[in-house]
């Protein structure tokens with residue numbers, strides 16, 4: 734974990750004062766670490782009959798797509814409002830530093846399909862929980878959630894665990 738952490742760039746007070754932004758682009762730029770991230774996120778999902786990996790706009794796509802490929806699942810995307818061309822369902826939520834609405838295509842998850850959710854980072858959990866709500870409204874069964882970074886002091890990963898989801902995070906910070 735410390736090894737992965739050393740590759741993440743921290744940008745203090747971005748995009749606003751008080752947020753210590755965890756920039757994972759520096760981690761993914763290194764081929765060995767990119768592979769390690771994808772392998773570690775894929776490991777707990779292997780052989781579990783997961784039909785779709787759901788990635789969250791936009792940095793979540795960077796991990797969700799290779800994980801889906803690695804485990805032989807399909808890829809579904811959660812996008813910010815107004816970006817998806819077909820019929821959508823939406824959910825509003827509060828982010829650590831903004832408020833937002835996310836959407837999924839109405840036909841992207843099959844009823845009863847096993848789903849794994851992937852994002853780059855979980856903070857308050859607002860984004861991930863809104864995505865879980867959408868997936869469940871579409872009839873999906875959330876088998877697991879995976880994040881490159883967890884900021885557990887903001888409570889998001891615990892909220893997911895409280896809802897009964899299995900959560901895996903690769904790098905954990907104790908404070909901003």
Ligand code: AMP
Pocket residue numbers: 752753754755756789790792827828829830852853854855856857858859860861889
């Ligand atoms: P939250 O909904 O509070 O769990 O925030 C998670 C989402 O916001 C993820 O999609 C992250 O990409 C982004 N995010 C929130 N806080 C940070 C942070 N400190 N560094 C980088 N990304 C963040």
